[in-house]
Amino acid sequence: MKKLFAAVLMSVSAAAAFAVPFGSQSVLVVEDDTGKVLLEKNADSVVPIASLTKLMTAMVILDAKQDMDELIEIDKSDVDTLKHSTSRVPVGASIARRDVLQLALMSSDNRAAAALARTYPGGSVAFGAAVKRKIAALGMTQTVIEEPTGLSPQNRSTAADLVKMASAAANYPDITRITTDPKDIIKIKGRDVEYHNTNRLVGAKGWDIGLSKTGYTQEAGRCLIMRVKAAGKNATMVLLNAGANSVRILDALNIRRHVLGDSAPTALTADNPMRVKVSSGGGRVKHVKVRRHRRPKTGA
Template identity: 35%
Template sequence: MPDATGEGTSMTAPSPPSDGLSEFAELMTHEQDLADDRDRITPEVRRARRRRGLIVTAVSLVLLLAACGGYIGWALTAPVAAPEVSTQTPQVPAVEAAVGVVPPANASAISISGADAYLGEGASGIWSSSGTGDPRPIASITKLITAMVILDTVPLASADDPGPTITFTKADHDLYDRYYVQGATIAPMPTGTAMSLHDALAAMLIPSASNYAEALSSQIFGSQNAFLAATRSWLSAHGLTGTTITEPTGISPRNTSTPADLLAIGKLAAAHPAIAQIVATSSISLPGAGQLYNTNGLLGTSGITGLKTGTLGEGTYSLLYTATLDVGAADPLAVTGVILGGDSRESVNAGAIAVLDSIRAGFHEVPLASGQEVGTISTPWGSTAELIIGEAASIFTWSDTPIVVTMDIKTPPTYQAGSVVGTVTWTAGPNTVTAPVTIQGSIDQPSEWWRLTHPSELGR
């Protein structure tokens, strides 16, 4: 048809609207193609695909189960974290008050051998002393020095060796009357009496016969001057510079010595077999001299084995003594003591016994607690038990010697009641005692569930 100009316009078909119809048509075409493909897949192909899917699924499941099984196996067998052990030092029994060992009288001292580990060595061999160290009259303790000076010149081969024969003259017999008048201790000595040197020394030391001391020293050395010269040499050779001897009996107050020197002299005398045997004899019967009794009435009391008494009158009673004390230690103690200037023989003797008894009483067994709790053991899975001292024990010690305690605790391989997990050790002086530390109460092993749910506590 012509337009307003009269010219005609050509006609064309309209385009379809863009409302998704084309996309739908394409989808339907694709689905149809897939349907056609399924129709073309054979049953064999479908079965093969199904088998492959099952295999993949099975393999995946196996791998998953293997992973879970590996964890479970590891969790059930892996080591667990070590238990926590806490300890506390065992209580130590209170020690006794210190034992005071102070010898009595104006001057005294004591030395103890065989107990250095308990008591200490003491200064210059003196463990305890009282009074001053000045020289004091020693009275008849002098005769012990006289005997050692004689035996230094005329030795005896053994304790039972009689030695040379001594025959006493009329001049020797006259000494009996001279010392009797002076109030000294004497023993019969008839003119012509013959006895061995050993027996003559016994007559001098056991009853403390002054006439025997002078007669014997004069016969051995030829004169008193020669004897005194030999005595000074003997004292000097043994370093006994605090001792002065002016005559052989001790009747002179100028015969003096210090407690330190006398302890040394006592040890020398106790080490001489013949002298040690003689001074330990309570009585003896000798031809010409008769029955003689020891002036040391303490022999056999409180372990006393010697040595010599000394008396010059009131306020001058003295005692040089030795004793063997069985106090329960590995070996008996050897005690040497001296007391100078006592008021009476009774007070001196009582003082010596008190000293020895106090030493003996100072040694004692200290019981150590059994069953005492010394710690706890706990595990990460919440199980606990006590650590206790598993056996009764005691330690031997002296007086208030400190008792030191140490413990050695190790992680136990098992956690059952009675298992030993370490030791506790007590030390006092030279003695050491050890007792086991054990578990009281059982600690069970961790449960399987705890293991599976606490992987962070495993493998340590």
């Protein structure tokens, strides 16, 4: 009888975990104060993590306690030759390390992340060794990070491990501040340049975000880590391998509804794209293109 009860309980828990429709291939939502798993889908699948890597890069850089006012010159070796991604940080620009960190985290700039690793004490090799030590210290047993940007598909982890990384990153005030800045102006070669957060939910009305990082490569899909507060609860969400940015955003909206206790979250349908308004501070409205949604049928 006890075994039967346990089996029924497990099946009910599994059904509850998948009651919310997700477009992301891996999902994990954990209540920060208790460690309770609120939502889960393929949380132990090892997959590429794209620029979520940069949270690890930032922690290792900050652990080194380098002079954050020191100027770093962006070098040709910092240019992405793997994916040939674009950058608004020109080669030859001299930028304070604190601003390079801002660019790497808030705007997810790959040249900035590469420059941080290159100028780490002992260079890129020492940086890589420090990353391995940090991964081990955090107990991220299913994680491999081979370079600082996330461009390599060999940077791989699980949603479960990434919750550990997010929890650790949340203890760094510089990381929480930078990743929740909607935008910043940084002087580049004597000119003020405005950069924006890659997560359009940062600064949006109704969102209390304590940590944020997006990621995207073709192999990893659209990824997101956020720590949010809703209805008095603090929770960390990890979304991996969503097919589009709109899907990633809608998954985050559904998770917020779940945390708030909404029993009928928004579901994606296969057609009829539409735009959803996401209000932000300063009277601006961001338009996010998503697919038309419907309420799930009762019992479906």
